[in-house]
Amino acid sequence: MADTKKVKGLKKTMNEKIKSTKEILRERVSDRKTTPLYNPEALTDLKRESEDWMTNVVRETDRENWRKTPHTVLGSDTPRELLYTPLSNPDFDYQQDLGNSGQEPFTRGIHASMYRGREFTMRQLTGFGSPEETNERIKFMLGHGATGLNILFDLPTIQMYDSDDPFALGQVGMSGVCVDSVEDMARLFKDVPLDEVTISIVTHYPSNTAILFPMFLALAEERGIPWENLRGSVQNDITLEELIRSGAEYIPPKDCFRIQCDNIEFIRKNVPQWNFITINGYNLREFGTSAITEMAVAVSNGIEILDELVRRGHDVDTVADRLAFFWSAANDFFEEIARIRAIRRLWYKIMKYRFNAKNPRAMLMRCHVQTSGVCLIQEEPQNNIIRAAYHSLAAVLGGAQSLHVDSYDEAYSVPTEEAALLSLRTQQILQKETGVTDVVDPLGGSFYLEALTNEIENRILDEVDEIEGLGGYVRAIEGGEIYGKVASYFAEQQRLIENGEIALVGQNVYKSEVEGPPINVFRYPEGVEERQKARLQKLRLNRDNEKVSSALRALKDACLKGENILPYSVDCARVRCTEGELFKVFKDAFGLWKPPALF
Amino acid sequence: MTKKIKVLLTKLGLDVHNRGIITVAKVLSSAGMEVVYLGNALPEEIISVAIQEDVDVVGVSSLGGAHISLGTLVLKEAEEKGLKERMVFLMGGVFPPSDGERLREIGFDGVFLPGTRSDEIVSDIERLVG
Numbered sequence: 001m002a003d004t005k006k007v008k009g010l011k012k013t014m015n016e017k018i019k020s021t022k023e024i025l026r027e028r029v030s031d032r033k034t035t036p037l038y039n040p041e042a043l044t045d046l047k048r049e050s051e052d053w054m055t056n057v058v059r060e061t062d063r064e065n066w067r068k069t070p071h072t073v074l075g076s077d078t079p080r081e082l083l084y085t086p087l088s089n090p091d092f093d094y095q096q097d098l099g100n101s102g103q104e105p106f107t108r109g110i111h112a113s114m115y116r117g118r119e120f121t122m123r124q125l126t127g128f129g130s131p132e133e134t135n136e137r138i139k140f141m142l143g144h145g146a147t148g149l150n151i152l153f154d155l156p157t158i159q160m161y162d163s164d165d166p167f168a169l170g171q172v173g174m175s176g177v178c179v180d181s182v183e184d185m186a187r188l189f190k191d192v193p194l195d196e197v198t199i200s201i202v203t204h205y206p207s208n209t210a211i212l213f214p215m216f217l218a219l220a221e222e223r224g225i226p227w228e229n230l231r232g233s234v235q236n237d238i239t240l241e242e243l244i245r246s247g248a249e250y251i252p253p254k255d256c257f258r259i260q261c262d263n264i265e266f267i268r269k270n271v272p273q274w275n276f277i278t279i280n281g282y283n284l285r286e287f288g289t290s291a292i293t294e295m296a297v298a299v300s301n302g303i304e305i306l307d308e309l310v311r312r313g314h315d316v317d318t319v320a321d322r323l324a325f326f327w328s329a330a331n332d333f334f335e336e337i338a339r340i341r342a343i344r345r346l347w348y349k350i351m352k353y354r355f356n357a358k359n360p361r362a363m364l365m366r367c368h369v370q371t372s373g374v375c376l377i378q379e380e381p382q383n384n385i386i387r388a389a390y391h392s393l394a395a396v397l398g399g400a401q402s403l404h405v406d407s408y409d410e411a412y413s414v415p416t417e418e419a420a421l422l423s424l425r426t427q428q429i430l431q432k433e434t435g436v437t438d439v440v441d442p443l444g445g446s447f448y449l450e451a452l453t454n455e456i457e458n459r460i461l462d463e464v465d466e467i468e469g470l471g472g473y474v475r476a477i478e479g480g481e482i483y484g485k486v487a488s489y490f491a492e493q494q495r496l497i498e499n500g501e502i503a504l505v506g507q508n509v510y511k512s513e514v515e516g517p518p519i520n521v522f523r524y525p526e527g528v529e530e531r532q533k534a535r536l537q538k539l540r541l542n543r544d545n546e547k548v549s550s551a552l553r554a555l556k557d558a559c560l561k562g563e564n565i566l567p568y569s570v571d572c573a574r575v576r577c578t579e580g581e582l583f584k585v586f587k588d589a590f591g592l593w594k595p596p597a598l599f
Numbered sequence: 600m601t602k603k604i605k606v607l608l609t610k611l612g613l614d615v616h617n618r619g620i621i622t623v624a625k626v627l628s629s630a631g632m633e634v635v636y637l638g639n640a641l642p643e644e645i646i647s648v649a650i651q652e653d654v655d656v657v658g659v660s661s662l663g664g665a666h667i668s669l670g671t672l673v674l675k676e677a678e679e680k681g682l683k684e685r686m687v688f689l690m691g692g693v694f695p696p697s698d699g700e701r702l703r704e705i706g707f708d709g710v711f712l713p714g715t716r717s718d719e720i721v722s723d724i725e726r727l728v729g
Contacts, residue, residue: 155613155663167641170668171612246610246617248639288618378696378713411713412695413664487621494622498716507714521695524664 021303021354022465028353034093038086047087058082071501073375073493074330076291078455084447089454097345097450101440105348107341107453108441109399110364115437119147121402122427123200123368127152127177128414129525130532131187134177138192140417146424148232150200150404151188152176153212159247160208162580163532167248173528175414180536180578182215186222195225199232200368204283205241206260207251209234210569211582213263217271218573233275233324233368236263239301240280242477242595244287244486251586252593253477259565259586261308266566268319275324277305278368285328286374288490291335292456295343296463297482298325299350300473303464306355316355320362327400329391330372335456336391338449340367340398341441342457369395370404376411380506381519384408389426396436397443403427409519416522480596539576547575552585559589604728606656609637609645611670614663619691619713623658626717632724642672646680654686655728661692667701674706687727691715 019027054063067079081088099105102112111117124146126137138149154176156168162180163172172178179185192199201216203209213234220230238260242253250256260277267276279302285294302323309319325343329336347365351357371391376384385408392405405423407415415423431437443449470476477483496502503509555568572582608624610617620636628634635652637645649657659673670690677683683706690702691711699710709723 155615155665158615159613161613167613169612169641170665170672171614171663174664175662245615246639247613247615411693413693487625490618490622491625494626494717498718521697 020465020468021350022461022468024354025349025461029349032096034091034096036090037092037094038090043086043090046085050085050087070332070335071496072330072332072335073497073502073504074285074289074291074328074372075332076335076456076459078292078335078452078459080448080452084451086447088447088451092450097454098444104352104360104363105345106364107345108444110344110366110401114399114440115396115431116440119431119437120396120400120427121148121198122146122424122431123148123150123198123402123404124420124424125150125152125202125370125404126420127154127202128175128522129173129177130528131177131179131184132190133173133525133528135188135190135192137417137420138188141420141424142192142197144421144424145428148198148200148402149192150202152202153208154178157212157579158204158208159245160205160211160579160583162536162578163529164536165580168529170529172532174524178528178532179212179215180532180580181539181576182218182222182573183535183539183576185212185215185219189219194220194223195229195231199230200278201232201234203234203236204280205245206236206238206256206263207241207583207586208579209236209263210259210565211573211579213267214566214570214573217570221574227271228273230271231273233278234263234267235280235326236260236277237280237301238474238477239284239297242593243482244284249587250593250595251590253474255586255590257304257308257474258562261305261312262564262566264305264309264319265312265314265564268314268322275322278324278326279305280326282326282328282370284486285330286372287486288374288493289486290489291330291332291339292459292463293485293489294328295339295460296467297473299343299347299460299464300467300476302347303350303354303468304473310355316351316357317359317362320351320355320357321359321364323362323366324401325365325367327367327369327395328372329369329395329398331375331387331391333390333394334449334452336394337398337443338452338456340369340395340400341444341449342453342460343367344399345453346457346460366401368402368404369398369400371395371406373406373410376406376408377504377507378411379504380512381408381411383506384411385422385426388423389430392426392430393436396430397441399441409521412519413522414524416520418520419522483596536578539578543576548572548577548581551575551577552581555582556585556589559585603631603633604656604724605633605635605652605654606658606724607635607637607645607649607652607654608658609648609660610639611659611661611673612641612663612665613639614661614665614692616662616693617660619662620658620660622717623660623691623720626720627724630721642669642676645673646676646682649677649682649686650680656687656689656724658689658691661690661694664694666690666692666694667698667705670702670707671705678706687724689724689727691720 069079098107101109264276279298281294281298344365348363351363371388405426407419409419551572558565558568689709
């Protein structure tokens with residue numbers, strides 16, 4: 001009897017067509033009661049007046065080219081009209097489309113008082129050389145008023161090789177700080193109160209999150225700081241590990257996705273104030289994709305993660321309330337502002353209508369924004385200060401929670417101390433001198449911005465729909481479709497820059513005849529690699545190697561059995577396993593995957 | 600008919616930034632060259648693949664800061680295998696412009712900084728291969 005029931009239930013599910021996110025939103029959103037703000041009579045009058053104005057006042061050339069497509073670095077090529085009026089958005093419904101700040105649909109901001117209640121966090125990326133050298137820079141930035149930390153690792157650490165691995169040769173301490181074990185983590189955070197500063201640990205990949213964050217947890221434990229008091233974030237994003245990374249060895253996407261979800265599950269339960277994922281649009285965008293695709297990919301990843309966690313038996317209201325996003329801010333000023341507003345509203349709708357969330361905190365799109373590095377150029381580098389200032393202003397007008405401003409010398413190397421300070425000052429000037437943070441969503445209600453926000457929201461949802469049509473996000477990584485889309489976008493951008501359709505001042509327009517003053521370029525400290533290698537040798541001699549092998553064995557078992565691997569990788573960190581040792585366990589357990597061909 | 604120019608493209612070491620090299624790969628293949636993309640590799644592997652594929656040009660990309668250290672090793676390995684005379688060695692990526700000089704001293708035949716146009720890369724390769 002019971003069996004028959006089960007079969008019946010199964011049959012029903014199979015016959016029911018699974019609805020796409022777009023279909024669900026279309027149905028449920030159209031059910032809502034609407035109250036358009038504009039009086040129909042006024043709109044009819046305005047329409048007549050505008051037609052008149054169009055024929056008699058507007059120049060013929062502008063009439064013919066009413067819609068113009070701006071070409072910008074990392075832009076979406078969304079056409080713009082010459083003038084926006086209430087007719088651009090005749091059904092505008094204040095409550096349904098915007099609401100007040102801190103109220104559904106959160107278009108205007110996730111907190112009622114926004115920056116008056118909480119200033120945006122000034123979180124500059126820091127990391128180079130040895131842990132001691134980065135520790136010095138951390139103290140320098142905190143001493144100058146930075147309110148959060150953002151730690152970047154070197155290439156071997158990001159790619160999960162020890163500093164003495166042949167693959168690490170010549171790259172230890174380059175473009176980030178090297179960390180091999182919990183002992184380096186201790187050097188990195190020497191004299192930094194782990195429970196007082198919010199710390200973003202930029203573990204890009206799920207795999208290195210599962211290795212490095214446990215080292216941070218073990219360090220907190222050794223200092224007697226309860227995990228519940230730690231605040232900060234990790235990145236933990238499959239997009240970076242499987243789609244846009246260039247590396248020598250990859251584990252398969254489905255295993256990487258599982259580790260991503262293991263990290264979330266473990267951190268949610270054990271480190272309750274920690275943001276367990278920062279769904280990363282930024283690096284995909286910087287790799288070379290449009291304002292729209294950046295967000296569509298991140299949203300698709302978010303949907304797939306929540307589906308998986310629900311499948312594992314979690315309540316969406318408790319897992320989604322710490323989800324965070326990471327966006328880039330590029331050159332098209334109004335598009336950048338509109339995008340952040342659009343994604344806040346879209347994410348709210350997805351949480352409310354697709355996942356049936358009840359907890360308002362689970363519906364919030366909270367985000368960190370970094371100004372675009374790809375938009376910075378080598379010619380006349382001081383111009384980059386101006387570019388980054390506009391990017392920052394857009395991020396703040398869009399309502400970002402925290403900000404990193406790229407330094408003007410990043411088209412050459414890691415920022416010098418002077419350039420890093422200038423980036424921090426860019427943020428402080430915005431916050432303290434310009435008054436832009438006094439009023440919430442100051443551009444809300446602009447005919448132009450609201451029309452653009454609507455259009456961008458629709459375009460993001462269309463691309464989410466495309467990815468769902470391919471069988472979901474992980475499938476679309478495996479199949480190479482997203483990769484192909486990105487590669488053709490950046491080839492086109494290159495073409496537009498070379499033919500001058502995308503203007504770059506100092507590079508393809510207004511080229512300077514005279515050479516500007518030379519800039520100071522950051523030079524990496526020397527001798528880091530040798531010192532780090534010696535340290536590793538000493539570590540391997542002095543630790544309890546029996547404990548190390550049994551911790552690694554237990555981790556491998558958990559990988560194979562499908563248990564959450566984090567409790568085991570925390571054990572590995574405690575007994576001083578090195579990062580490379582844990583990565584080897586992953587490779588042994590999951591095997592290697594070959595990504596789709598590049599071009 | 601002249602023989603197609605054959606180019607090996609590679610990312611140096613663990614550098615994760617590959618947008619530039621993929622763009623260059625597309626540019627060179629649409630200019631009629633044969634492109635072999637190796638992905639991330641260390642100097643020794645780069646040189647052994649260059650020999651195996653018998654390429655005319657080895658193009659190395661670096662944005663991670665290892666352009667001098669690993670770049671030197673690439674050229675040292677090439678020298679030892681006697682490739683320096685018969686292959687063209689190029690480096691492109693993000694590094695201080697003054698390092699361009701050092702890379703030439705080390706033995707790179709061409710150095711490309713950000714903002715280099717596609718047609719410049721193509722014509723430089725054609726000229727260098729001769």
